[in-house]
Amino acid sequence: MMQPRSLHRRRDCLRAAGAALLLAAGGPSLSAPPAGPDNPDAIPTWQKLRVALFQQRPIAPAGDWLRLVLPVRAEDAAIVPVAVETRPDSSPAHAIESLYLVIDNNPSPLAAVFRFGPRSGRADLETRVRIDEYTHVRAIAQTRDGQLHMALGYVKASGGCSAPPGKDAQAAQATLGRMRLQVQPPPQPGAAQVAQLMISHPNSSGLAMDQVSRLYAPPHFVRQLTVTLAGEPVLSADLDFAISENPHFRFYVQPHGDAELKAEIVDNEDLKFHTALMLRASGS
Amino acid sequence: MPHRHAGAHRATHAARGLAAACLVACATALAAHATAPDAPLPVQELRPGVFVHLGAIEDWGPANGGDVANLAFVVGSRCVAVIDTGGTPAIGRALRAAVARATPLPVCYVINTHAHPDHVLGNVAFRGEATRFVASARFARALAARAPSYLNALARDFGLRLAPAELVYPDVAVERSTELDLGQRVLELRAWPTAHTDNDLTVYDPASRTLFASDLLFVQHMPALDGSLRGWVAAMAELQQVPATLVVPGHGPAREDVRAALAEQSTYLDGLLRAVRAAVQGGLTLSQAVDRVGVPDGASWLLAERFHRRNVTAAFAELEWEDDTAPATGARAPGAKP
Numbered sequence: 001m002m003q004p005r006s007l008h009r010r011r012d013c014l015r016a017a018g019a020a021l022l023l024a025a026g027g028p029s030l031s032a033p034p035a036g037p038d039n040p041d042a043i044p045t046w047q048k049l050r051v052a053l054f055q056q057r058p059i060a061p062a063g064d065w066l067r068l069v070l071p072v073r074a075e076d077a078a079i080v081p082v083a084v085e086t087r088p089d090s091s092p093a094h095a096i097e098s099l100y101l102v103i104d105n106n107p108s109p110l111a112a113v114f115r116f117g118p119r120s121g122r123a124d125l126e127t128r129v130r131i132d133e134y135t136h137v138r139a140i141a142q143t144r145d146g147q148l149h150m151a152l153g154y155v156k157a158s159g160g161c162s163a164p165p166g167k168d169a170q171a172a173q174a175t176l177g178r179m180r181l182q183v184q185p186p187p188q189p190g191a192a193q194v195a196q197l198m199i200s201h202p203n204s205s206g207l208a209m210d211q212v213s214r215l216y217a218p219p220h221f222v223r224q225l226t227v228t229l230a231g232e233p234v235l236s237a238d239l240d241f242a243i244s245e246n247p248h249f250r251f252y253v254q255p256h257g258d259a260e261l262k263a264e265i266v267d268n269e270d271l272k273f274h275t276a277l278m279l280r281a282s283g284s
Numbered sequence: 285m286p287h288r289h290a291g292a293h294r295a296t297h298a299a300r301g302l303a304a305a306c307l308v309a310c311a312t313a314l315a316a317h318a319t320a321p322d323a324p325l326p327v328q329e330l331r332p333g334v335f336v337h338l339g340a341i342e343d344w345g346p347a348n349g350g351d352v353a354n355l356a357f358v359v360g361s362r363c364v365a366v367i368d369t370g371g372t373p374a375i376g377r378a379l380r381a382a383v384a385r386a387t388p389l390p391v392c393y394v395i396n397t398h399a400h401p402d403h404v405l406g407n408v409a410f411r412g413e414a415t416r417f418v419a420s421a422r423f424a425r426a427l428a429a430r431a432p433s434y435l436n437a438l439a440r441d442f443g444l445r446l447a448p449a450e451l452v453y454p455d456v457a458v459e460r461s462t463e464l465d466l467g468q469r470v471l472e473l474r475a476w477p478t479a480h481t482d483n484d485l486t487v488y489d490p491a492s493r494t495l496f497a498s499d500l501l502f503v504q505h506m507p508a509l510d511g512s513l514r515g516w517v518a519a520m521a522e523l524q525q526v527p528a529t530l531v532v533p534g535h536g537p538a539r540e541d542v543r544a545a546l547a548e549q550s551t552y553l554d555g556l557l558r559a560v561r562a563a564v565q566g567g568l569t570l571s572q573a574v575d576r577v578g579v580p581d582g583a584s585w586l587l588a589e590r591f592h593r594r595n596v597t598a599a600f601a602e603l604e605w606e607d608d609t610a611p612a613t614g615a616r617a618p619g620a621k622p
Binding site for chain 1: 433440570594597
């Protein structure tokens with residue numbers, strides 16, 4: 001009977017993958033019902049993660065200047081769009097330095113940590129995540145004054161982390177690392193522009209078992225993203241396999257004359273890919 | 285044509301506008317699930333030796349006891365082939381009881397048309413020395429990957445605890461096609477490239493000219509995409525070539541006007557493809573596309589609110605890369621200059 005061995009391997013994979021970001025709480029037991037939408041502060045995975053990330057620092061509920069946009073029920077658990085929206089706001093107290101995206105009931109709950117650089121312009125962000133269980137999702141923003149603010153959501157989805165990656169593994173390998181970077185024209189001259197980055201990558205969790213070998217494939221995912229404009233930071237991120245296959249990011253970039261916008265990624269096998277495009281001063 | 289009706293028959297739901305085409309107008313109402321353990325599942329003999337149970341046109345859940353997929357069995361002179369086993373072990377047991385009531389012959393094959401829970405979780409009821417389980421070569425991987433989430437859903441939503449060992453995996457993996465001889469009746473099995481899922485398999489019975497289309501065809505129930513929209517569109521064209529005079533879809537009533545049933549679904553899939561492609565090319569985000577791409581004109585579909593947005597999501601993720609011809613690393617994005 002090979003089942004015990006494969007279960008053992010599964011735990012190894014979880015551990016290896018969790019270490020990529022932060023080995024916080026263990027994955028939720030498969031048989032334990034997930035915590036419900038009530039009392040989100042009391043959820044054990046969150047309590048452990050909170051201490052690991054923020055110790056005893058207070059976390060205030062975010063005002064309406066910071067919103068987490070999620071579907072109530074995921075249409076597809078392997079591709080759940082998540083957006084963080086900020087209100088254009090001159091208040092320095094609301095200038096976001098970094099943003100933690102936490103999915104309580106995922107095997108590895110810390111999905112991403114984003115840091116916004118001087119060329120970001122706006123801390124709005126959109127990506128897509130895998131969600132493994134009915135769960136709370138949290139966006140915790142650290143503002144430049146060092147305070148923490150949390151926007152909270154709840155989404156009904158299940159099985160996203162174990163969804164098989166790629167319908168065609170060979171085709172996925174052939175396009176591995178292909179990137180598309182596009183920028184929308186500014187709404188008015190000099191205003192921050194929306195950039196979209198698409199990365200062809202299985203971003204696999206290692207949680208989908210190969211039934212023939214009864215082994216879990218090792219996780220393979222983008223672990224780091226860096227976006228710069230003329231060498232100045234726009235956005236950087238530490239990422240996890242909770243980000244969906246073919247990782248996708250929308251973010252803002254503050255234009256600065258003629259300058260090269262460059263996106264670089266590193267995956268957990270230390271494969272590096274990059275793409276770039278020229279942003280030209282408006283009117284040229 | 286003799287129609288043998290077994291079990292309760294709740295006529296609640298006429299097939300809107302399709303009654304003439306629909307073999308059994310009240311088919312959708314035959315989804316009554318067993319009230320006593322192992323009470324035979326209601327089935328109808330649509331063609332001699334071809335028995336069909338029609339699941340409820342609903343989402344897989346406790347409200348319908350998980351009885352939402354169409355199930356069937358075909359009787360030869362030597363033995364029986366069961367096609368899909370239902371969304372819980374209890375449905376599988378009730379189907380086994382329905383087989384036993386229809387024929388004394390043994391079940392030699394259980395065919396799984398794809399690895400979705402409403403079609404496979406009754407497998408355990410048929411496990412035995414004489415029975416071989418048959419599915420697409422891609423089935424086992426798909427079921428293994430999803431098994432934890434299916435078992436979780438059974439526990440969370442149905443209050444049913446099922447051990448992983450109670451999921452039955454195939455003994456016979458079909459790479460492209462195979463035939464199963466039931467005695468004076470040979471079923472033709474065909475495994476498909478990724479369409480509804482990546483492990484779809486259809487069954488054709490030339491003796492009765494019945495096509496068991498599995499979830500490659502939905503009738504009344506909105507099609508649900510969990511594979512490749514472009515692959516599914518291509519599969520529809522090939523299905524039109526099958527010389528069937530009766531089609532049993534994965535969900536919804538059986539139809540004798542086979543081509544029309546296929547064409548209705550093609551209208552939806554083709555429309556979805558056009559609309560999502562336009563959304564991608566128009567620069568919409570996934571969320572915007574999900575909010576804005578409506579149900580294409582054509583047949584009206586049940587469960588649209590549950591499945592259409594999901595279909596847009598899956599289609600968008602597939603199509604946003606489709607015209608990618610840019611080389612890899614270091615490429616400049618096309619059309620990015622303002």
